[in-house]
Structure formats: C-alpha cells, structure tokens
Amino acid sequence: xxxxxxxxxxxxELGSLPYNDVKEITDEIEAHFEMAMAExxxxxxxxxxxxxxxxxxxxxxxxxxxxxxxxxxxxxxKKKSSVGARIFSVFxxxxxxxxxxxxxxxxxxxxxxxxxxxxxxxxxxxxxxxxGAYKFAALMNQIxxxxxxxxxxxxxxFGIRLLIAAGRKFIRLNRKLWTRGF
Amino acid sequence: xxxxxxKGVLDMCVLAMLRDKDSYGYDIADSLSRKIKLADxxxxxxxxxLAADGMVSTYLMESQNxxxxxxxxxxxxxxxxxxxxxxxxxxxxxxxxGIIGGKSLE
Numbered sequence: 001x002x003x004x005x006x007x008x009x010x011x012x013e014l015g016s017l018p019y020n021d022v023k024e025i026t027d028e029i030e031a032h033f034e035m036a037m038a039e040x041x042x043x044x045x046x047x048x049x050x051x052x053x054x055x056x057x058x059x060x061x062x063x064x065x066x067x068x069x070x071x072x073x074x075x076x077x078k079k080k081s082s083v084g085a086r087i088f089s090v091f092x093x094x095x096x097x098x099x100x101x102x103x104x105x106x107x108x109x110x111x112x113x114x115x116x117x118x119x120x121x122x123x124x125x126x127x128x129x130x131x132g133a134y135k136f137a138a139l140m141n142q143i144x145x146x147x148x149x150x151x152x153x154x155x156x157x158f159g160i161r162l163l164i165a166a167g168r169k170f171i172r173l174n175r176k177l178w179t180r181g182f
Numbered sequence: 183x184x185x186x187x188x189k190g191v192l193d194m195c196v197l198a199m200l201r202d203k204d205s206y207g208y209d210i211a212d213s214l215s216r217k218i219k220l221a222d223x224x225x226x227x228x229x230x231x232l233a234a235d236g237m238v239s240t241y242l243m244e245s246q247n248x249x250x251x252x253x254x255x256x257x258x259x260x261x262x263x264x265x266x267x268x269x270x271x272x273x274x275x276x277x278x279x280g281i282i283g284g285k286s287l288e
Contacts, residue, residue, distance in 0.1 A: 028207055035208040051221025063231035
C-alpha cells in the first residue's frame with residue numbers, strides 16, 4: 001500500500017469519529033510517512049511498518065472517549081411575531097388573497113368570452129383606453145393586479161426567509177458533525 | 183514476545199520516554215518500536231489517548247526540514263501518573279518474579 005492508499009483507507013475506517021479528529025489523526029500519520037521517507041524508506045515499507053490499517057483505526061477508535069452529546073439547550077421560547085407582522089398577515093389573508101382570486105376569476109370570465117360576443121371588451125381593457133361600460137371590471141382588474149404584486153412580494157419574502165433558516169440549519173448540522181461525529 | 187505483555191506497559195513506556203525531554207510522534211514511535219518489537223503505528227493512538235486524558239500536552243514547533251512537528255510534553259498529572267505506574271510496576275514485577283521463580287525451582 002502506498003501512502004495515499006494507506007491514509008485514504010485510514011480515514012475511511014475512522015469514519016465514525018468526528019471529522020476534526022479524523023483530520024488530526026491522518027495528519028499525524030501523514031507526518032510519520034514524511035519523516036520516514038526523509039530517512040529513505042519507501043512508502044510501501046512504511047505502510048508495512050505502521051501495521052494493519054484496520055487495527056490502527058480500531059485502536060484509535062477504542063482510545064477515543066465517547067463524547068456524550070451535550071445536554072440540549074432549552075429552546076428559547078419562540079419570539080412572538082410583532083404586531084406589524086400580524087397585521088400584515090391578516091392583510092394578506094383577508095385582502096390580497098381574495099382580491100387576487102377575484103382578479104383571476106375576472107380574467108377567466110374575460111377569457112371565456114373572448115370567442116363569444118365581447119371581443120371588444122378585451123380589446124379595450126388591454127389598451128387602457130376608454131373602458132366604456134366596463135369601468136367597474138377594469139377598476140377591479142387594476143386594483144387586483146396591485147394586490148397580486150404585493151402578494152407575490154410576500155411570497156418572495158417568506159421564501160427567502162425560509163431559505164435562510166434552512167441554510168442556518170444546514171450549517172449547524174455540519175458544525176455538529178465536525179465536533180461530535182455521527 | 184507476547185503482545186499482551188507489551189500492551190500493558192506501553193502507556194508507561196511512552197510517558198517515561200517523555201520524562202526527560204519533549205519529543206515528537208515519529209521519534210517516540212521509531213525508538214519505541216525498535217526497542218520493543220511493535221508496529222510503528224501502535225504508539226500514535228496511545229499518544230492521542232494520553233493527550234485526551236491530560237497526561238501530555240502538545241505544541242507545534244518548526245523543524246529545519248519539512249512541516250512543523252507536533253511535540254508532546256509530559257504534564258504534571260502525567261508525571262504523577264508515571265510515578266504511580268512505575269511503583270506499581272516494580273511491585274508487580276517483584277511478585278511475578280517471585281511466583282515464576284518459585285515455580286521454576288520445583
């Protein structure tokens with residue numbers, strides 16, 4: 001076995017230890033390789049002299065005290081959402097969603113009529129010209145689109161927050177693996 | 183020689199090798215495996231355990247050639263433990279010599 005094979009095999013066998021322990025151990029054995037090579041030994045010879053990789057890994061594992069998981073910190077009570085955020089979510093539920101729905105349904109109604117008698121209706125709306133008899137529908141359309149944009153903005157906002165929270169969790173998980181292993 | 187004999191005294195031997203001067207892993211592994219026939223790798227897990235138990239401390243020191251070396255230093259606790267090991271060993275050795283000596287006379 002050459003140096004790389006020996007070290008790779010060692011770190012594989014040490015897999016159940018925390019990552020930084022594995023790193024320290026392989027660093028030390030790698031240093032052993034380098035010093036022995038400086039004395040003129042070949043990599044194969046050094047591997048033989050070091051002894052069986054599995055045995056070496058096992059004695060490392062046996063002599064590493066099992067670290068008890070730290071007592072989990074009591075979770076901080078969840079922060080109550082601020083008044084602003086609550087008003088905001090009420091706004092979303094009571095206004096933005098229904099109005100968006102209304103807007104969409106108007107759109108559907110319009111679309112359904114495209115091929116029927118009211119082709120003019122669509123034409124006029126899309127031009128922002130005179131709405132004629134359809135002022136109310138046109139007004140609702142405009143209001144609806146404003147709320148629709150707000151709604152999308154909110155979705156984006158919560159989406160980003162979710163992404164950040166997930167990212168933090170992922171980092172925490174990695175840190176845990178680093179210090180305590182599996 | 184019986185591997186069980188060696189295993190029992192390795193901690194003591196490693197500590198004893200660090201009594202007079204600090205040393206690095208390869209030096210200890212090399213000279214110990216030469217005196218007691220051992221795989222070179224045997225010493226490293228022991229050093230790691232001794233460090234985890236606070237018997238030895240480690241520090242890095244530059245070497246003339248190559249990367250910095252990890253040196254091991256015997257702590258006060260390590261010295262105390264070594265003294266205990268040695269007195270235990272001498273006591274044990276005396277008893278065992280007595281037993282096997284007596285038997286061989288039969």
